Amino acid sequence: MNSITQLHATTPEKLTEGILDGIRKEIKSLKKEFQPKEPEDFLTRKETADLLKISLVCLHDWCNKGIIKPYKLGNRTYFSRKELVSSVLSSNR
DSSP: OOOOOOOOSOOHHHHHHHHHHHHHHHHHHHHHHOOOOOOOOEEEHHHHHHHHTOOHHHHHHHHHHTSSOEEEETTEEEEEHHHHHHHHHHHTO
8 A cells, every 4th residue: 555656866956846836837728717896886876877887867778778777676676797898888889
């Protein structure tokens, strides 16, 4: 069960550097793939109108036309910040 691995023609410094290079490569690839999850940020009608620099009437009109999607909770209306940004960016293309 006990096995011994012998390394020839290498110094402890070269071995350490080789291990560290492998670890650095793995960390770099993990950083590229890792995207932290952002909590969903919802805005009120007033905050949305202020963000888009439009009136509440225009905001209501955009909702009716399907330009932006409102989320209803009881008598309150909210808008997803992420969806607002993506819809604004897609309309500029």
